[in-house]
Amino acid sequence: MPGLFQQIQAGKLWDFHGGIHPPGRKEQTNQKPIAVLPIPDRLYLPLRQHIGVAGQLLVKVGDRVLKGQQLTGADNSMAVPVHAPTSGTVLSITPHTSPHPSALPELTLVLEPDGLDEWRQREPLNFLTCDNLTLLSRIQDSGIAGMGGAGFPTHIKAGLTQPVDYLIINAVECEPYISADDLLMQEAATTIVKGIDILCRLLNPKAVLIGIEDDKPIAAAAMMAACSQREHYYVRVVPTKYPSGGEKQLIQLLTNKEVPNGRRPADIGIVMQNVGTAFAIAQAVLDDHPLLSRIVTVAGDTLNQPQNVLALLGTPVSALLDACGFQSQPQQRVIMGGPMMGFTLPDLSVPVVKTTNCVLAPTAQELPAASTEMDCIRCSACADACPASLLPQQLLWYSKAKDSDKLNEYNLADCIECGACAYVCPSEIPLVQYYRVAKADIREQQREALKAEQAKARFEARNARLEQEKQERQQRNQQLAAARQQQQLASGANTAVADALARIKAKQAQTAPADERNKEQILAERELKKQQARDYQQQKAQQQQAHQATEPHSGQPEQTAATVNTDSKAAAVAAAIARAQAKKAAQATEQHTTEQQVMPTPDTGKGNEAVVSAEADPRKAAIAAAIARAKAKQQTQTENETSAPPAAAGTVDKPTAESNSAAPEDPRKAAVAAALARAKAKKQASAEATEQTAPLATEAVIADKVVADAVVTEDPRKAAIAAAIARAKARKQADSENS
Ligand code: SF4
Numbered sequence: 001m002p003g004l005f006q007q008i009q010a011g012k013l014w015d016f017h018g019g020i021h022p023p024g025r026k027e028q029t030n031q032k033p034i035a036v037l038p039i040p041d042r043l044y045l046p047l048r049q050h051i052g053v054a055g056q057l058l059v060k061v062g063d064r065v066l067k068g069q070q071l072t073g074a075d076n077s078m079a080v081p082v083h084a085p086t087s088g089t090v091l092s093i094t095p096h097t098s099p100h101p102s103a104l105p106e107l108t109l110v111l112e113p114d115g116l117d118e119w120r121q122r123e124p125l126n127f128l129t130c131d132n133l134t135l136l137s138r139i140q141d142s143g144i145a146g147m148g149g150a151g152f153p154t155h156i157k158a159g160l161t162q163p164v165d166y167l168i169i170n171a172v173e174c175e176p177y178i179s180a181d182d183l184l185m186q187e188a189a190t191t192i193v194k195g196i197d198i199l200c201r202l203l204n205p206k207a208v209l210i211g212i213e214d215d216k217p218i219a220a221a222a223m224m225a226a227c228s229q230r231e232h233y234y235v236r237v238v239p240t241k242y243p244s245g246g247e248k249q250l251i252q253l254l255t256n257k258e259v260p261n262g263r264r265p266a267d268i269g270i271v272m273q274n275v276g277t278a279f280a281i282a283q284a285v286l287d288d289h290p291l292l293s294r295i296v297t298v299a300g301d302t303l304n305q306p307q308n309v310l311a312l313l314g315t316p317v318s319a320l321l322d323a324c325g326f327q328s329q330p331q332q333r334v335i336m337g338g339p340m341m342g343f344t345l346p347d348l349s350v351p352v353v354k355t356t357n358c359v360l361a362p363t364a365q366e367l368p369a370a371s372t373e374m375d376c377i378r379c380s381a382c383a384d385a386c387p388a389s390l391l392p393q394q395l396l397w398y399s400k401a402k403d404s405d406k407l408n409e410y411n412l413a414d415c416i417e418c419g420a421c422a423y424v425c426p427s428e429i430p431l432v433q434y435y436r437v438a439k440a441d442i443r444e445q446q447r448e449a450l451k452a453e454q455a456k457a458r459f460e461a462r463n464a465r466l467e468q469e470k471q472e473r474q475q476r477n478q479q480l481a482a483a484r485q486q487q488q489l490a491s492g493a494n495t496a497v498a499d500a501l502a503r504i505k506a507k508q509a510q511t512a513p514a515d516e517r518n519k520e521q522i523l524a525e526r527e528l529k530k531q532q533a534r535d536y537q538q539q540k541a542q543q544q545q546a547h548q549a550t551e552p553h554s555g556q557p558e559q560t561a562a563t564v565n566t567d568s569k570a571a572a573v574a575a576a577i578a579r580a581q582a583k584k585a586a587q588a589t590e591q592h593t594t595e596q597q598v599m600p601t602p603d604t605g606k607g608n609e610a611v612v613s614a615e616a617d618p619r620k621a622a623i624a625a626a627i628a629r630a631k632a633k634q635q636t637q638t639e640n641e642t643s644a645p646p647a648a649a650g651t652v653d654k655p656t657a658e659s660n661s662a663a664p665e666d667p668r669k670a671a672v673a674a675a676l677a678r679a680k681a682k683k684q685a686s687a688e689a690t691e692q693t694a695p696l697a698t699e700a701v702i703a704d705k706v707v708a709d710a711v712v713t714e715d716p717r718k719a720a721i722a723a724a725i726a727r728a729k730a731r732k733q734a735d736s737e738n739s
Pocket residue numbers: 375376377378379380381382383392393396421424425426427428429
């Protein structure tokens with residue numbers, strides 16, 4: 001079996017899925033020669049007429065420009081310049097309605113032709129001696145973009161570096177009414193072939209396949225004649241079927257190759273150019289004639305002379321229609337492009353651009369407007385007609401739902417907007433319009449995502465730059481500091497250090513008096529506060545003494561009040577004084593040493609002593625008070641005993657008898673009484689032994705009395721005091737005996 005190339009050489013053709021056969025209606029124009037339109041009064045030149053970006057503007061309002069002069073630059077690989085189609089003056093550069101389905105305003109240069117049609121200097125090239133770079137630059141500088149309708153920059157496709165098997169020249173022109181390429185081939189086949197030669201020089205393909213529909217026999221014959229001297233140029237006449245002119249469909253027709261989804265023909269070794277583009281390349285290289293005009297089919301039953309015209313770029317559609325005898329009708333529609341892929345113009349001031357191949361002004365009967373849209377009945381006629389093997393009804397559903405994920409999943413990007421689905425739809429659903437809107441939305445989302453990515457990249461680059469600058473600054477400062485240090489060391493840094501120290505000392509001297517003054521002031525204030533505290537404490541102590549002196553002691557025993565009335569008052573006063581002094585001593589000092597004071601009894605003037613603890617212990621003060629009272633009582637008893645009969649005075653059994661009288665009632669009292677009796681007996685025995693022990697004996701008696709009082713009054717506090725006194729007395733007794 002012969003290989004693919006042999007099959008191609010043998011003239012084998014293949015088919016593609018779907019497609020339709022609408023009425024061609026090309027006879028309106030394909031039998032007439034190309035007319036050359038007169039230069040219009042105004043030319044409206046959008047600065048961007050292709051897929052890509054606009055070049056930088058090179059002229060300004062008021063400038064006079066020559067024919068073929070660049071109005072915008074080719075400063076970007078995706079930029080294609082725009083040229084002045086004739087000589088004239090730049091009137092304005094303002095937004096103008098664009099030749100696009102969206103009709104959005106596009107920045108447009110308005111040129112007023114001067115009628116001279118004065119050319120700039122031209123420099124033709126010999127493509128056989130030029131290098132590829134020069135050829136590609138010439139193609140780009142001449143403003144050539146795909147003239148089949150896509151408008152992709154030609155120099156990019158012509159400058160591919162990857163191997164190319166087949167260069168396909170698209171001369172199918174399958175859409176009804178349109179015959180511009182047909183007429184171009186009829187009249188300029190030789191120039192077209194020269195353009196193909198230039199492309200072959202750049203791409204070096206294995207073979208050139210020129211596809212022409214079988215409804216263009218004159219053009220096919222012309223091309224065959226022009227290519228007869230080229231060994232690997234093959235003119236292939238394909239059956240008329242819409243849309244055979246689609247890129248992927250024509251590739252499949254001629255080579256039986258399918259371009260995978262999301263891939264380009266170049267990925268399978270194929271490059272396709274429109275026949276009009278090949279003609280423009282030849283003009284640009286061989287004549288230095290940039291793309292200034294193009295052939296446009298002006299058709300429709302509202303025209304007296306439908307025909308193909310050679311129109312300058314920027315010519316308003318109204319000028320084309322007027323040149324063809326346009327008879328406008330009510331609710332007249334004017335379509336740019338063919339009836340399948342074209343779009344209705346918002347107004348007739350829209351200009352001819354590089355991708356304009358047809359202007360259609362049909363009558364209402366000839367091309368009825370779309371009727372009311374109905375619901376999809378899922379007949380699948382659209383899927384059967386789709387040349388891209390898509391599911392148009394599913395795409396419709398997801399387009400309405402604006403579900404971009406599903407649209408991508410169902411390969412909306414592969415839709416060539418041929419309109420075959422809408423053509424066969426019984427529900428009159430304008431399917432292509434839905435797809436165009438959905439594609440625009442997706443493009444906008446992608447643009448936003450790209451902008452966000454670029455913004456993020458710029459942000460990160462800025463952060464990196466700031467960080468780098470910071471590090472460089474720090475490094476520079478360190479180097480400067482090191483250099484300064486070395487310089488100071490070299491030029492006697494000690495002097496500078498001494499000066500700095502002197503300055504610091506002078507500053508300290510200035511601030512010292514102020515600090516000293518503050519210190520003295522603080523000490524004076526402190527002293528004043530201390531003096532006030534001492535005065536307050538002294539005043540308070542005096543008040544307490546006076547108060548206690550006027551009040552009888554609440555704990556005075558009742559049984560002694562009857563016998564020693566005067567002395568008990570004195571004892572109470574002494575006890576109060578003792579308590580006050582103890583409290584005062586506790587408040588006045590914070591020392592924890594114990595101090596005793598002996599307070600003379602004012603009434604007796606004898607050596608009665610009140611033992612007061614210097615500690616701020618109320619219990620000890622109470623003990624001292626109790627001892628004082630006991631001493632007072634003892635003094636009274638002593639006086640009574642001196643005045644009593646000898647029998648009574650000489651006995652020591654009286655207290656015992658008193659205690660015994662209480663013994664039957666309370667065993668504890670009896671025990672205490674017994675202890676007292678023993679203590680008294682001991683005291684009696686040692687009373688005369690030494691005079692030094694007398695105070696101790698006296699104290700013991702007092703203590704015994706206190707204990708007895710405590711027992712008699714049954715006061716726990718007194719009992720505790722008595723027990724403490726007894727213990728102290730015992731210790732003293734023991735000490736005295738030891739001494
Ligand atoms: S042709 Fe129209 S009605 Fe039929 S499935 Fe497609 S969209 Fe629906």
